[in-house]
Amino acid sequence: MKIDKSLVKLMRKGDEPAFTLCYQTLSPFIYSVALRICGRAAVAEEITQDSFIKAFNSLEQLKNDTHFVPWIKRIAFNYTVTHLRKDKESTLTGEVEQDDILTDEFDSLVVHQNQLEFLLSHISSDAKLIIWLFIVEGYSHTEIAELTNKTQSYSKSIVSRSLAKLRKVDKGARYAL
Amino acid sequence: MHCSDEELISNSDNKTKLHLKMCHECQQRLWQLKQLKANAEQLPLYKPSESSWLKVKESIPKQPQRKRFIIPRSIAASFIGGVLAALAGNNFYQQHSIEQQVDLSTDYEKQFVLMEVTTQNMEHDLWKISQIDQTLNHEKSTLKQKKLWQERNQILKRLLEQQNVSKEVI
Numbered sequence: 001m002k003i004d005k006s007l008v009k010l011m012r013k014g015d016e017p018a019f020t021l022c023y024q025t026l027s028p029f030i031y032s033v034a035l036r037i038c039g040r041a042a043v044a045e046e047i048t049q050d051s052f053i054k055a056f057n058s059l060e061q062l063k064n065d066t067h068f069v070p071w072i073k074r075i076a077f078n079y080t081v082t083h084l085r086k087d088k089e090s091t092l093t094g095e096v097e098q099d100d101i102l103t104d105e106f107d108s109l110v111v112h113q114n115q116l117e118f119l120l121s122h123i124s125s126d127a128k129l130i131i132w133l134f135i136v137e138g139y140s141h142t143e144i145a146e147l148t149n150k151t152q153s154y155s156k157s158i159v160s161r162s163l164a165k166l167r168k169v170d171k172g173a174r175y176a177l
Numbered sequence: 178m179h180c181s182d183e184e185l186i187s188n189s190d191n192k193t194k195l196h197l198k199m200c201h202e203c204q205q206r207l208w209q210l211k212q213l214k215a216n217a218e219q220l221p222l223y224k225p226s227e228s229s230w231l232k233v234k235e236s237i238p239k240q241p242q243r244k245r246f247i248i249p250r251s252i253a254a255s256f257i258g259g260v261l262a263a264l265a266g267n268n269f270y271q272q273h274s275i276e277q278q279v280d281l282s283t284d285y286e287k288q289f290v291l292m293e294v295t296t297q298n299m300e301h302d303l304w305k306i307s308q309i310d311q312t313l314n315h316e317k318s319t320l321k322q323k324k325l326w327q328e329r330n331q332i333l334k335r336l337l338e339q340q341n342v343s344k345e346v347i
Contacts, residue, residue: 019237023230028222035223048225052233059238115209116216134182135210136217141183159182163209 005065012059023052026069030076036120037080037128038087047083051076074147077133081148084125119166123158130158179203186210275319278326285333299339302332 003022010018027048035044055072062071116135120128129148133139134155141152141159148155179200184193185207197203309329316322 014237014239016237019234023233027230028224031225031229032220032222036220045225045229049229049232053236056233056237114216114219116213117220119213132217134186135213138186156181156183163182163206167206167209 003068005068008059008062008065008068011056019056022068026072027052030072033132034076034080037125037132038083039125043083043087047076047079050079054079073137077129077147080129084129087125115166119162123162127158127162130155131162134159180206182206182210275323275326278323278330282326282330282333285330285337288337299336302336306332 003025007018007022011022030051031044031048034047035041038044038047051072054075055068062068116131119131123131126148130144133144133147134141139147141155144150144155145152180193180196180203184190185197185203188194188197188207197207306329309325309332313322313325313329316325
């Protein structure tokens with residue numbers, strides 16, 4: 001997934017085919033990540049749209065053309081955080097928040113071929129975002145804390161507990177075989 | 178003591194590298210992290226709907242985007258203040274200048290009335306003055322008013338000079 005800096009230059013000049021090509025290249029990635037984290041197609045589509053609209057209209061804020069991809073990803077993750085916060089406010093007002101890392105049920109499951117997919121399908125949306133940022137995008141806990149407006153120890157705890165659970169399940173599956 | 182997940186992922190300092198050579202548990206944890214990252218590349222990609230692109234397309238900027246140069250508010254405020262002061266000063270100057278022209282015109286008219294001599298082209302000049310007076314009634318621009326008053330006074334001055342010459346001749 002690469003966007004050439006010459007493409008960014010063309011976009012700066014208002015070249016419409018360059019915008020189209022950029023959207024066609026990056027939107028499946030942005031949409032798929034948002035869908036995996038938020039779990040709803042309509043929300044993922046909204047995050048994708050908002051991210052591209054924001055990026056295309058604020059290109060003057062991008063200092064280095066070679067950093068376009070991490071920059072638009074960061075915009076998308078910001079919108080994802082905003083959405084998760086709104087979603088939590090509307091659904092969990094006055095309720096006790098569920099544990100981010102599930103549950104005894106998790107232990108009895110068998111790990112699929114793709115461990116990441118398995119992990120993401122058994123943790124809360126907040127935890128999914130943290131796992132994705134830490135493992136796939138290589139964000140540090142400091143950066144995650146800054147983005148999600150939570151403490152570093154929260155993201156450290158999510159990551160270590162998720163990985164520990166996954167190891168436990170994986171070990172159980174190996175013994176079962 | 179085992180490495181943290183962050184240390185394992187970055188795997189940059191010598192202490193971590195040394196520990197990894199000896200610790201089987203941390204090696205397994207690092208392998209798991211790498212495996213999970215590799216899993217991300219195998220995940221299927223989904224495309225957003227066509228309508229999503231249409232909405233993005235609508236908002237695409239048509240003009241080339243240039244870096245914005247933001248002028249500090251204090252400088253902008255002092256510039257605007259300066260322009261307003263200059264305009265006000267200019268307006269005051271114009272107004273003051275018109276008043277001088279009107280006073281001068283009144284003086285000429287008094288002198289002209291006192292002289293009872295008719296000269297050549299007098300009718301034509303008086304007709305010109307009446308035209309200027311009519312224009313002055315409708316003119317709103319102070320600058321144009323000033324020019325009209327100057328023109329009026331020149332005619333009056335010329336008339337007075339001609340009258341003086343005629344009087345001397347008589």
